[in-house]
Amino acid sequence: MPMEPSAKSPITVEHEETAGRGAFFIAREGVRLAEMTYTRTDATSIIVDHTEVHDLLRGQGVSRTLLDALVAWARATRTRVMATCPYARAQFEKDPSIRDVYAG
Numbered sequence: 298m299p300m301e302p303s304a305k306s307p308i309t310v311e312h313e314e315t316a317g318r319g320a321f322f323i324a325r326e327g328v329r330l331a332e333m334t335y336t337r338t339d340a341t342s343i344i345v346d347h348t349e350v351h352d353l354l355r356g357q358g359v360s361r362t363l364l365d366a367l368v369a370w371a372r373a374t375r376t377r378v379m380a381t382c383p384y385a386r387a388q389f390e391k392d393p394s395i396r397d398v399y400a401g
Contacts, residue, residue, distance in 0.1 A: 308354075310323055341376055343377075
């Protein structure tokens with residue numbers, strides 16, 4: 298019987314991108330517990346389209362941790378970010394400190 302992943306481990310955000318689709322995610326014991334996904338629109342632009350956090354990690358600021366990792370990556374790679382994900386869009390609209398990568 299598979300064990301439920303532990304919520305006690307330190308949070309490490311991983312990133313992957315394949316064939317124009319990418320994700321920033323947190324996995325524990327091989328199980329993805331949180332992710333923020335995006336679609337690449339061109340070489341320098343992405344659209345964040347979904348954020349999901351497993352119940353084990355809710356209320357711990359994990360969505361914002363994923364967004365902060367995405368913003369740091371966007372700054373480092375000079376990627377412009379658009380958002381159809383309601384969470385990401387709301388964060389970009391209310392927090393001027395991350396708007397430098399936001400394209401609307």
